Amino acid sequence: MPNDLPFHSLTNLSAHLERGDVSSVELVEACLDRIERLDARLHAFVDVYRDDALACAQAADLQREARLPRGPLHGLPIALKDLLHVAGRQTTAGSKSWLGRSSDQTATVVLRLVAAGMIPLGKTHMVEFAFGGWGRNAPMGTPWNPWDTATHRVPGGSSSGSAVAVAAGLVPAAIGSDTGGSVRIPAALCGLTGLKTTYGLVSLAGAVPLSTTLDSIGPLAHSVDDAALLTAAMAGFDPRDPGTRGAPRIDFAAALAGEPDLRGLRITCLAPAEIAGGTDDEVLKVVADAAAALRDLGAVVDEARFPLDFAELMTRNGRLIAAEAYAVHRAAVEDAALPIDPWVRSRMLTGKAISAADYIAELAARQRAMARYAEWMRGRDALLTPTLPITATPVADVDEATTPLATFTRAANYLGACALSLPAGFSAARLPIGVQLMGAPFAEATLIAIGRAYQRATDWHLRRPDLSAWDRAPRIDGNT
Numbered sequence: 358m359p360n361d362l363p364f365h366s367l368t369n370l371s372a373h374l375e376r377g378d379v380s381s382v383e384l385v386e387a388c389l390d391r392i393e394r395l396d397a398r399l400h401a402f403v404d405v406y407r408d409d410a411l412a413c414a415q416a417a418d419l420q421r422e423a424r425l426p427r428g429p430l431h432g433l434p435i436a437l438k439d440l441l442h443v444a445g446r447q448t449t450a451g452s453k454s455w456l457g458r459s460s461d462q463t464a465t466v467v468l469r470l471v472a473a474g475m476i477p478l479g480k481t482h483m484v485e486f487a488f489g490g491w492g493r494n495a496p497m498g499t500p501w502n503p504w505d506t507a508t509h510r511v512p513g514g515s516s517s518g519s520a521v522a523v524a525a526g527l528v529p530a531a532i533g534s535d536t537g538g539s540v541r542i543p544a545a546l547c548g549l550t551g552l553k554t555t556y557g558l559v560s561l562a563g564a565v566p567l568s569t570t571l572d573s574i575g576p577l578a579h580s581v582d583d584a585a586l587l588t589a590a591m592a593g594f595d596p597r598d599p600g601t602r603g604a605p606r607i608d609f610a611a612a613l614a615g616e617p618d619l620r621g622l623r624i625t626c627l628a629p630a631e632i633a634g635g636t637d638d639e640v641l642k643v644v645a646d647a648a649a650a651l652r653d654l655g656a657v658v659d660e661a662r663f664p665l666d667f668a669e670l671m672t673r674n675g676r677l678i679a680a681e682a683y684a685v686h687r688a689a690v691e692d693a694a695l696p697i698d699p700w701v702r703s704r705m706l707t708g709k710a711i712s713a714a715d716y717i718a719e720l721a722a723r724q725r726a727m728a729r730y731a732e733w734m735r736g737r738d739a740l741l742t743p744t745l746p747i748t749a750t751p752v753a754d755v756d757e758a759t760t761p762l763a764t765f766t767r768a769a770n771y772l773g774a775c776a777l778s779l780p781a782g783f784s785a786a787r788l789p790i791g792v793q794l795m796g797a798p799f800a801e802a803t804l805i806a807i808g809r810a811y812q813r814a815t816d817w818h819l820r821r822p823d824l825s826a827w828d829r830a831p832r833i834d835g836n837t
Contacts, residue, residue, distance in 0.1 A: 362387040364526040367583040381414035381432035401522040405479040431474030436531035439480040440565040450565040451483040453496035454695040464563025473590040481518030487567040490762040492517035503822040510749040513543030520547040530578040538766025541778035545744035545791030552584040553776040557604040562597035568681040581808035612802040617810040620655035636746035643782035674767035683708030700757040744778040744791035777804040780817040
């Protein structure tokens with residue numbers, strides 16, 4: 358039996374279970390053991406469902422013995438971002454003011470993952486109300502990026518705990534949400550694969566909202582294959598979420614069948630002038646290397662100027678988030694007695710100043726931008742950009758008044774697109790660097806094909822952080 362089970366991909370673990378090399382109980386126990394040894398330092402989990410997870414693993418093993426497997430995800434553990442409701446369980450949405458709240462419903466994505474046989478291992482920490490890209494959470498504590506055990510670096514947000522849990526080998530995969538990059542930012546900073554799904558592909562029912570027009574739910578995993586399997590399990594029409602009505606069906610099984618072939622696919626890179634400003638030279642090199650690798654795989658990789666301004670898209674996306682977030686959470690952020698993260702409160706309160714007329718104008722501007730993007734994407738299969746302009750900075754150096762991590766990610770949410778972040782290299786300081794592939798709406802299958810081919814030609818997604826020093830060190834309780 359492998360002694361590093363939680364670091365294995367879901368695809369690999371599914372094969373182990375099928376062959377009988379390992380049981381679901383052994384896999385869940387391996388995850389729980391690593392959580393016990395490491396999470397006091399990593400601070401990834403809000404709650405761990407130890408007893409329920411073990412009981413579900415035992416049931417999965419019995420079903421497998423009876424030759425009643427539910428599919429490739431059957432018996433595999435998953436971590437859930439703590440804005441997904443689970444009936445009878447606490448949901449904090451990253452807010453200390455919500456500690457102890459018990460949910461009376463279960464999110465559709467959780468129901469579907471459980472129906473596929475997955476085992477929820479627990480809930481993960483996040484930026485309060487999902488409004489922040491750095492991953493910091495002053496009241497609840499900030500998860501520790503596992504790629505540097507000497508310096509507390511940002512994990513990225515808002516799906517901070519989900520990314521840390523997967524990158525550190527506490528669980529093989531996790532679910533996050535993405536309103537302006539909250540899956541892709543932590544994926545890039547923690548060396549993971551993260552898929553931002555098109556709005557409407559995956560139900561938002563039972564998820565605490567941030568922005569009702571921009572939110573999406575997607576996976577954080579070790580590989581594109583895993584991200585596709587998880588998205589396939591979660592996707593589809595849900596009568597509880599009108600936003601899923603009319604979304605096309607994506608054939609994920611076909612996207613995962615056989616070896617990917619990129620011959621004839623057209624991938625466009627941003628012109629250097631559009632990405633150089635404020636972007637680290639190490640990041641630029643990684644993007645150039647990724648473009649060369651995709652070209653070697655048979656794709657037609659060209660360079661063109663994007664028809665829209667990324668900085669403007671980032672600003673407009675932020676205004677919509679603020680307006681809608683304030684509408685949802687104004688009771689909390691207006692109550693000075695509640696322990697709300699001061700930066701989250703400040704960001705949400707900016708939405709108070711956006712009038713109804715301004716909000717309607719912003720929605721109209723978004724529709725025009727979406728139409729321009731759709732026209733520009735005709736004849737193109739993907740846009741290649743950096744996921745982030747920088748690598749993980751120390752938490753102590755973070756300026757919450759700035760949003761550099763959202764430079765390239767917010768565009769996908771604003772334009773109604775899907776986007777995939779892939780591990781693509783490391784800085785001289787051994788910090789992960791990611792590249793982003795942005796596609797047309799509901800072009801997830803195309804991005805999966807490109808990502809699968811890239812990961813068969815590279816091994817960046819197989820790298821693991823060295824946590825041996827923490828494994829030997831005495832446990833330290835608490836995290837700031």
